[in-house]
Amino acid sequence: MRKRFLWLGLFAFVGMSSGLVSMPGWLATRAAAQSQDDVESKKIVPYVPTPQEVVDRMLELAQVKKGDVVYDLGSGDGRIVVTAAKKYGVKAIGFEIDPERIRESHENIRKAGVGHLVEIRQQDIRTVDLSPASVLTMYLLPEVNLMLRPNIWSQMKPGSRVVSHDFDMGDWKPLKTVELKDNSTWGHTLYLWRVEAKK
Numbered sequence: 001m002r003k004r005f006l007w008l009g010l011f012a013f014v015g016m017s018s019g020l021v022s023m024p025g026w027l028a029t030r031a032a033a034q035s036q037d038d039v040e041s042k043k044i045v046p047y048v049p050t051p052q053e054v055v056d057r058m059l060e061l062a063q064v065k066k067g068d069v070v071y072d073l074g075s076g077d078g079r080i081v082v083t084a085a086k087k088y089g090v091k092a093i094g095f096e097i098d099p100e101r102i103r104e105s106h107e108n109i110r111k112a113g114v115g116h117l118v119e120i121r122q123q124d125i126r127t128v129d130l131s132p133a134s135v136l137t138m139y140l141l142p143e144v145n146l147m148l149r150p151n152i153w154s155q156m157k158p159g160s161r162v163v164s165h166d167f168d169m170g171d172w173k174p175l176k177t178v179e180l181k182d183n184s185t186w187g188h189t190l191y192l193w194r195v196e197a198k199k
């Protein structure tokens with residue numbers, strides 16, 4: 001009897017993982033709900049897009065140039081990395097947890113024709129190795145900026161630039177602060193830092 005159950009279990013496992021037997025509807029629905037729960041539990045910042053004219057100013061402030069590698073942490077619909085690639089011809093990688101935003105990003109990458117330069121990784125921003133980036137953009141929250149600050153300092157190379165939309169980094173004084181209004185006259189603040197050589 002026990003042996004028969006073991007065989008049944010093995011049959012179901014091999015069948016489902018090989019695609020020979022499809023997952024029952026209720027199980028698929030539960031799996032989808034579970035993975036949405038996983039996404040929600042990792043989300044530490046809500047989605048609020050940066051207006052395009054502010055995106056443009058963020059990249060200008062960072063003085064993006066040929067050879068830079070731009071990372072956007074919590075990349076939303078991917079417009080920051082798409083704009084970096086399209087305007088400056090640089091490699092740009094967005095890190096995003098939400099599959100819906102990732103789908104929108106892929107659509108924006110396709111429309112802009114920058115698939116050879118832009119990549120979106122579904123990854124928790126708290127686990128990203130920042131060492132390959134020479135420009136980092138963020139539109140997160142004050143406490144999230146502070147949480148990421150040690151990684152920025154220890155992983156990014158001297159001379160790398162960091163631009164944050166609306167939120168500063170506590171007592172790490174910015175090199176420059178820019179106040180601007182978007183097309184709907186809403187005010188925004190941009191902060192620029194330069195990573196210094198480790199002492």
Ligand SMILES: C[S@@+](CC[C@H](N)C(=O)[O-])C[C@H]1O[C@@H](n2cnc3c(N)ncnc32)[C@H](O)[C@@H]1O
Nearest residue numbers: 043044045048049050074076096097124125139
């Ligand atoms: C305020 S939006 C900024 C979007 C984009 N960078 C911009 O400026 O238009 C923050 C983004 O971070 C994403 N996010 C939140 N928590 C995250 C996490 N732990 N890992 C990766 N992305 C996350 C959200 O899904 C959202 O798209």
